Amino acid sequence: MMRKAAAGDLDGIRACAAASYAMYIPRIGRKPAPMVADFDTHLARGELFVAESGGAVAGYVVQYRRGDHLHVENVAVDPVYQGRGIGRSLLDFAEQAALAQGLSAIELYTNAKMTENLALYPRLGYEETARGTEDGFDRVFFRKALRAKP
Template sequence: MADEEIRPAGAADVPAVADVIDAAFRPYIERIGRVPQPMEEIHPTAHGGGVGRRLLRFVDAHARALGLPEVRLYTNALMWENQKIYPRYGYELVERRVSGPYDRMHYRKRLL
């Protein structure tokens, strides 16, 4: 997996992306009470393999290349697993915001 390129998904990737979304969100549906809003997800079989770390590094590098001062992301307040990961990679909690049925924790990482 470490040698695989990070690239935008194309039409041919739709079935694989749908599988990842289904597998990644399935455990959260009961906890949250609904399907989570779309966000970057990693298939559960890839957890612990460094894929998330690579994605976060990719995002940081891309944002720096664009000259952006920070990266922002959010996760559902009931996805506490994510809330443990982001601070390890330099993200700080900015605010908790409820929008309709979604309760989100918003994070940022300053790049400059």
């Protein structure tokens, strides 16, 4: 079940971020940005959504409009729930939100050392648009053109 996050979800969201991104600390040399994100602000702005399973936060997505596209700031699935299609469902949810807002694209980024994502996003229809350093992280930027489904 996908829904807008509530204040009661914040501990679960933080735990999900910690569990899903912990494996990247040795690669990056510090906590990845999602582990230190300001979820309180995202919640207050209505940018935070959760995938729920059995009353628990199984995953989440932070998304908001940025110019001509929907920007996915962060998407994660708790390792306990990985392999069940939740991550794909969260991205589908974001794509539907973009289309509902009349947007024709979705953009996101990943850390260059998160090599799994570098292979995943192109399989999901995202095209790499740039690489660069942002907020002290080496990032790879992706964009996916969207079309409304008949």
